[in-house]
Amino acid sequence: MLGNTSVLHIVRAGSDITYSSLKVIGNRILDAFHGTIKEFKLTRHKAPVVDSIDAYFLTKILHEEYGGHVLGITDADLKTDDADTFYNSIFGGKNPQNDVAVVSTKKLCTDQIDSVKAYDLFLERTLKVSLHEVGHNLGLTDHAAYQTAQDGSLCPMSRGEYNKFGYIGYLRAIIDGRGTDFCDECLYFLRKMHGRKHRFAKMVKDGLESAAGKKRFLRTARNVC
Numbered sequence: 250m251l252g253n254t255s256v257l258h259i260v261r262a263g264s265d266i267t268y269s270s271l272k273v274i275g276n277r278i279l280d281a282f283h284g285t286i287k288e289f290k291l292t293r294h295k296a297p298v299v300d301s302i303d304a305y306f307l308t309k310i311l312h313e314e315y316g317g318h319v320l321g322i323t324d325a326d327l328k329t330d331d332a333d334t335f336y337n338s339i340f341g342g343k344n345p346q347n348d349v350a351v352v353s354t355k356k357l358c359t360d361q362i363d364s365v366k367a368y369d370l371f372l373e374r375t376l377k378v379s380l381h382e383v384g385h386n387l388g389l390t391d392h393a394a395y396q397t398a399q400d401g402s403l404c405p406m407s408r409g410e411y412n413k414f415g416y417i418g419y420l421r422a423i424i425d426g427r428g429t430d431f432c433d434e435c436l437y438f439l440r441k442m443h444g445r446k447h448r449f450a451k452m453v454k455d456g457l458e459s460a461a462g463k464k465r466f467l468r469t470a471r472n473v474c
């Protein structure tokens with residue numbers, strides 16, 4: 250479902266990330282989706298502190314509460330109903346029935362955040378998973394990890410095989426390997442669907458076919474965001 254996506258509500262739903270850090274993330278999302286998302290609003294969702302929450306349920310709550318284009322960021326572990334316990338805890342996901350995506354920061358730091366460097370890495374990861382999920386909100390689909398943007402880093406929509414990397418390896422190889430610029434195919438899609446203009450865009454390749462709506466919930470741990 251694609252409603253008006255030009256205003257993004259970034260909702261802090263039980264997250265420790267500071268307001269100013271979220272503002273940085275919001276501005277970098279605007280930059281990455283230049284011309285498609287024109288504005289973001291930061292909101293704090295009053296929610297009880299929980300260790301884990303059903304991802305689908307959270308998207309429903311946020312949709313009912315805020316409507317429109319929403320990115321929810323939480324500390325809580327995001328659970329899915331996947332029977333395989335290996336896949337039922339996700340970094341992020343998007344509900345194809347609305348324009349709500351959610352990101353969990355719980356597994357984005359592998360060590361203690363005890364230095365500026367560690368915090369910066371944590372924020373970068375949060376940004377990259379957020380870009381991926383917002384990309385889904387805009388109709389982009391996952392694609393193989395070898396697709397790079399023009400700066401040589403992985404496209405934010407890249408994914409790898411979870412089993413191949415394992416959880417820590419996946420964080421380092423795929424999520425850390427992503428940049429904030431999209432590959433030509435994703436740029437083409439955004440331009441075509443949303444009239445996005447991008448300063449790095451120069452080539453047009455085949456468009457993507459959106460798989461949104463095929464699944465009840467796009468779980469990015471199976472594809473691990």
Ligand SMILES: [Zn+2]
Binds near residue numbers: 405406407431432433
């Ligand atoms: Zn791409």
Ligand SMILES: [Zn+2]
Binds near residue numbers: 385468474
């Ligand atoms: Zn994905």
